[in-house]
Amino acid sequence: MLDQSAFDLRRYLTGNAQTTGVFVALIALILFGLLRYENFGSAYNIASFLNYNAMFILISIGMCFVIMTGGIDLSVGSVAAFTSVVAAYLSPYGIEVALPGGILAGAAIGLLNGFFVVAMRIPPFIATLATMLGAKGGALIISGAQTVSIDWTSNFTKLGMEKAFGIFPWAIVIVALVAVILWVVLEHTSLGRTVLAIGGSEDASKLMGLNVNRAKFFVYVLSGGCAGLAGVFLASGFGAGQPLEGIGWELSAIASVVVGGTLLTGGLGSVPATIAGALLLGLVFNILNFENGRGTISLSAYWQMVIRGAFLFIVILLQSRMSGPVASPKEN
Amino acid sequence: MSATEASPAEKGVLQIESLMGFAKRNGGLIALIAIILFNIAFTPNFLHPQTFFVNISQVATIAVVAVGMTLVIATGGIDLSVGAVMALAGALAPLIFTSSFAEAYPMLGLAAAFVVPVLVALLCGLFNGSLVSFLNVQPIIATLILFISGRGIAQVLTNGNLQTFSHKGFSYLGTGKILGLPFQGWLVIAIACVIWWLVHRSLFGRYLLAIGGNETAARLAGAPVRRVKIGAYVLCAGLAGIAGLIVVAINSASDAARIGNLMELDAIAAAVVGGALLQGGRAPIFGAILGAVIIQLVKYTLLANGVADEVALVAKAGIIIAAVYLQQGRKE
């Protein structure tokens, strides 16, 4: 009992040190880039970098909420692929329909995840693994396994081409808005606090009279909705629904969340740090691209996967190093 | 706290439960018979020997991986990296037997093409197992690292190229026949028998089931918990390596992007359908093979009756959810 609390303290401090660490690392990497590459700070590089990473930031935030409850959502990549196709099909009706349509399609799959996990009590990774398959199949079925071009005459194209206030791509503005809202939800509503409490101790949360099931449903629907929105951006960014995209996205998202200091066992997490984690991960690849461009190194695209895995490995190593052995899930 | 005695009423319940358990345990067999009958009635040429051989070679890879997965699941863990490990082993083999070394020493080269990839796979298992048992990382996260990077490494090794080859010695693994049956069919039977012996006749197996059934009790009874857990991951990865070699040998081609893609799902599904409990403590080896046959036959049935591959994905997702859900009910 006593050891338990002492060890939780260590875990907490680890989380905090890591949260600070991710911002420090992010700033250091930005400075490094600015000093080393002349185009690094160009409006073009910044815009395209943010535009591309907007999708990953979204799914990372959604994933963050799920992981904070101690769960996991492996379906995000497939869901984004699925909703990119949905959004492409809806694009003739304009952005007013395609945008919410994509989000709703994602949220619906999230609802299914929530149902499996909460009502049927299927372990989260099995449930979301199944919906990962299902969404992938669904994307291929409705698209006929082809990319689905968006309607170039509708105002849906604005999402990918036009800039808000002439400066920021719309995707970035929307993501910023979503991030702020979810940050408020997490920090300032009882729903957000419940999410964190569940991950900290589900039993204690129940005994405190918190509505555990509702919060769990919420995180899966949220994660689905975020992935849905990411899919809409995918369609608008590439001008087509991409049924084959999204492979490995769940890993990127998990890595970002973990880099941002969220404990994989739940109970601790922050929206800004998760965003910083996603940006940090994206920046590593941005810098590798620059290095490739300079000819210092020559890494094929395949290295991305390897580096992503290595990154996750290092973070896990650091987390367990600093926090000591984490109680195995079986014991609970 | 203290265990309660089983009252007569509870014993009655137990009997009813064991009756239902009997029906459920044989649910796999019943499903298999149903599928076969359906196919005999509706699928053209189902009873043709060619159909039989095609299915055997497909079942073989799933079955080999599912047997390994069953061992990991028996410890209460999971291995998501099996598909990636297959890709790694499958990419390595042609690299070795088409190398200049193998041209100089054909026999040595061929032997190395079998041995080295499997050794590399075993190392992957050691990596997974060490993360799980020494750092206490949740199995799903630990194996997620290789789930993505493993395939990345395979693609880096082959530069993402499709390697085609014609090599009689190596292809025997995929196309050879003994007594009219495909070689890999015999291989599966041999592997299943060896692993069955391990589980039911060796110390390792007894400890494996005890650890999955009650880890604390097993440790207090002197079971080498860490070694046994690592052993399960190592065996699982090694079997995945062999499966990777089989796939490459069947196709006479190796594409790191495709070998073993989504195999983790097939394997988990086969293991669960075969009666493995996700909580651990049970390792039905021949059940896993039965599960693999069912998964393959479902796929084949859908395919042969003109249902698209994509729909098969959704069907598979449904099978996994249904199988795990039924199990959850069984446990309580």
Add this chain to the structure above:
Amino acid sequence: MTPLVSMRGISKSFAGVAALKGAGLEIEPGEVHAIIGQNGAGKSTLVKILTGVYRRDAGTVMFDGKDLAAGSPREAQDAGIATIYQELNLVPLRSVTENVVMGYEPRRFGGLIDWPKAHARTREILQRFGVDIDVRQPLGSYSTAIQQLVAIARAVSLDARLVIMDEPTSSLDDREVATLFEVVRALKREGVAVLYISHFLDELFAICDRATVMRDGQTVAVRNIADSTKLGLIADMLGRNADEIASAGMTGLGGESRAPGEALLVANSIGSGRALRDVSLEIRRGEIVGLGGLLGSGRTETARAIFGLDKLDKGEIRFARSAKAPASAADAIKGGIGFLTEDRKAEGIVPDMSVRENLTLALLPRLRKGGGIDRKREREIVARYIKALGIKTASMEQPIKELSGGNQQKVLLARWLANEPELLILDEPTRGVDVGAKLEIQTIIRDYVAEGGAVLLISSEFEELVEGADRITVLQDGRSVAELTNPGITEDALVAAMAHHEERGPA
């Protein structure tokens, strides 16, 4: 004055076994009330009925003059009953404030949590307890004592009329206990009643007004603490006469003596964590050494340290020829020690495995033959022990979970006997088994010792200790405080040794 809580004629059975037989409990408003009794007396069942965790089979529960249905913990909470559980039900990773206001947060701006107000309220309550801490810090960064106070603060912030404290001091040091007592007194001043459950009798005398004594599922006495003595309360708990206990040691009856063998295990001032502070004991071949003590006195911890499960902070263990304490269970088993654990379900049986597999689990290294298990020998051994111990099972292949508790226990006993250990540690070997099986198990233990084995016996049943052990080492608060030798030990003498030693805790 109407009592705040009035429970009458409460009965409750589990699977046909009566846990409570017409028990009652009455608590006045603003009173600190203790509930005491031996293990299995029904204390926790009674409390759980009050808090809505269990449903009563019969009887009435009145709270604050109203009938309390209490079908769920939430309902009891809403009625004004707050429970501070032994395992704190808080979330250590979250802040102190969150743990206090969770689920009942003050709001502003149409739904958002009013953090300034929440912090202020939390700070204010804690300050009333004389605790001034940064409420924004995670709860886990504070000591257990503070965490406990936070749990109480949560209860107070929810306007509880009754706070139930279950073993609140079990992991606190003396200074923290003093702070807790201050808080209990503060609650009392505010008119909040406290139901105090503790095994430490001294604490009762420090803060409680009255005590309800339970035995065998019944309420046997309600005492004013001011008019009671410790010995009197113990006598109530055990159902004996206080004078008999007081004059203990005068009688010369007791267990038989055996010729002591050479020293097998010597533990010298061992300590591990807070529960095991300073225990010394010696076990010789061919003798049963009992560990006496109240719950929480460090008996199980002593056993765990000897078996190599907990690392020693201090002291040394010499076993047989080895000068080192075993490093792990496997090490201990190899050295010739067996450990029958207290919690059969969590630490003993592998429920889905057969009787055979459970019985030979610790024996496997010795059954190795070729690469596999020598199944013929395995079956022979299992058959032998099933017969010798009279284990009632359909066959050796029956899953152990289908056996009765007594037979499960015999299988576990056989698991260790089959290893032919030099030392057998038995932690509550007869708990939760019926009378018949109990006698059989005791016979098995005696036979084992007669053949030269040594036993370290932990039991909450004094009779078992007094009649079974050659010597009893008495523990208190993780320290060995006395040693009694048979012949000559009486239950009263044992109780006296457990209770009479130097007074503990702040008064």
